[in-house]
Amino acid sequence: MRWFDKKTVVLCVAFITVFLLAVSAARVQTRYPLMANLAATVMTPFDYVFSGLAQILRRSGDFTRDVATVFQENQALRAENQELRQVVFQLTEKAAENERLQAMLEFRGKSVTFQMKAATVIGRDPGTFSYSIMINRGTQDGLRVNMPVVSTQGLVGHVMEAYGGTAKVRLLLDSGSSASAMIQRPQSRAVGVVEGNPAQLSSLRMKNLTRDGDVIKGDKIMTSGLGGIYPKGLLIGEVMDVLDDEGGLMKHALIRPSVDFTRLEEVFVITAERIPATP
Amino acid sequence: MKTLFLFVMMAIAVSLQSTVIPVLAIGGVRPDLVLVVTVSAALSAGRETGLLCGVFGGLLQDLLSVGPFGYNVLSKMLLGFLVGLYERKVNQGSLLLPLVAVAAATVGAAMVAMLFLLAYGQERQIAALLLQVLPAAAYHILLAVPVHFLMIWLIRRQAKK
Numbered sequence: 001m002r003w004f005d006k007k008t009v010v011l012c013v014a015f016i017t018v019f020l021l022a023v024s025a026a027r028v029q030t031r032y033p034l035m036a037n038l039a040a041t042v043m044t045p046f047d048y049v050f051s052g053l054a055q056i057l058r059r060s061g062d063f064t065r066d067v068a069t070v071f072q073e074n075q076a077l078r079a080e081n082q083e084l085r086q087v088v089f090q091l092t093e094k095a096a097e098n099e100r101l102q103a104m105l106e107f108r109g110k111s112v113t114f115q116m117k118a119a120t121v122i123g124r125d126p127g128t129f130s131y132s133i134m135i136n137r138g139t140q141d142g143l144r145v146n147m148p149v150v151s152t153q154g155l156v157g158h159v160m161e162a163y164g165g166t167a168k169v170r171l172l173l174d175s176g177s178s179a180s181a182m183i184q185r186p187q188s189r190a191v192g193v194v195e196g197n198p199a200q201l202s203s204l205r206m207k208n209l210t211r212d213g214d215v216i217k218g219d220k221i222m223t224s225g226l227g228g229i230y231p232k233g234l235l236i237g238e239v240m241d242v243l244d245d246e247g248g249l250m251k252h253a254l255i256r257p258s259v260d261f262t263r264l265e266e267v268f269v270i271t272a273e274r275i276p277a278t279p
Numbered sequence: 280m281k282t283l284f285l286f287v288m289m290a291i292a293v294s295l296q297s298t299v300i301p302v303l304a305i306g307g308v309r310p311d312l313v314l315v316v317t318v319s320a321a322l323s324a325g326r327e328t329g330l331l332c333g334v335f336g337g338l339l340q341d342l343l344s345v346g347p348f349g350y351n352v353l354s355k356m357l358l359g360f361l362v363g364l365y366e367r368k369v370n371q372g373s374l375l376l377p378l379v380a381v382a383a384a385t386v387g388a389a390m391v392a393m394l395f396l397l398a399y400g401q402e403r404q405i406a407a408l409l410l411q412v413l414p415a416a417a418y419h420i421l422l423a424v425p426v427h428f429l430m431i432w433l434i435r436r437q438a439k440k
Contacts, residue, residue, distance in 0.1 A: 022349020039342035046294035054298040123297040128311050130346030198407035201307030
């Protein structure tokens with residue numbers, strides 16, 4: 001009879017209520033913004049405290065790894081230093097050439113840039129199969145939903161929800177996110193859609209490529225500007241492998257993201273469309 | 280008072296889940312600290328505590344995550360309650376049942392997750408989820424040892440007040 005006591009009935013009612021809420025959220029693809037806002041506000045102080053602890057742990061791990069590999073790295077760096085001297089010499093030449101070409105171009109006034117807002121990562125997705133980060137900028141800083149987020153390495157994702165002083169950013173790694181993308185190589189310019197790859201965590205997948213599409217290992221992938229969220233020209237990553245889709249006319253590419261999502265600490269939110277640089 | 284204590288405890292667990300746990304991920308597998316804490320609390324203090332911990336922790340996770348809404352709160356409230364039924368059968372100094380319970384809860388949570396992924400039309404993720412169950416269970420078992428002893432200490436301390 002233990003199963004039919006009052007508390008069990010309360011559990012059943014609560015379970016059914018949550019189930020119905022979840023089903024309604026699944027049907028209309030909505031969430032509960034007010035409650036999410038409240039939860040984010042409650043959690044922010046905790047996240048600030050523990051993100052400091054996480055940083056210490058991350059740096060301790062890096063330090064230990066660095067010490068273990070310092071000798072090999074030293075040898076490799078010596079060799080690399082020699083190569084870099086050569087590269088610097090060549091680049092100096094290229095820079096001079098570039099300067100001349102720049103001067104020849106009369107489109108200087110039309111060169112473009114982004115308006116960006118720097119933000120610090122204060123938390124990550126508490127779920128086990130979804131990928132997002134919480135940043136310390138929100139609507140008070142001018143952030144809005146769907147603004148693109150980048151790091152110095154490339155595209156990170158987009159703002160999914162913005163609260164007063166914080167915002168939730170859906171990472172490109174998440175299976176729910178997608179970005180229209182293209183191959184950077186001038187001879188190719190093949191277009192596809194990049195999305196998270198649940199089968200191989202920490203990699204991305206570029207789908208909708210035609211079988212005869214010109215995609216090779218090592219190709220750089222950037223945003224195409226289609227789709228309305230991401231502006232054109234943001235680096236996404238590099239092709240690791242190209243695979244045919246089963247029983248179709250399409251193929252897909254596995255992408256190594258240019259951003260190391262496990263080590264994101266600071267990001268930039270693109271708050272405005274491209275604007276001409278001041279002359 | 281007890282409810283507030285449990286809420287703060289679960290808020291800390293969720294915050295650790297979103298800040299410290301990603302640093303400790305191995306091969307992309309992130310353990311679910313909130314699940315481990317819920318199971319441990321249920322075994323240490325019974326089904327009501329397990330249920331409340333599951334609701335608080337799961338709801339915060341769902342609201343802060345971009346994953347399917349409802350998966351965490353449903354799975355954790357249910358598992359918290361079911362595991363809590365075994366409270367009186369646990370010799371609190373023994374570790375065997377907590378370890379078995381946390382492994383079983385990992386499988387249970389994965390089954391609920393599968394249902395949610397199907398409901399949300401994200402079948403593509405199911406294979407990846409199944410591949411993660413065993414490593415996650417092993418990781419949860421490792422976490423369960425310190426968490427369980429900490430939980431017994433916390434619950435006893437709270438009971439004295």
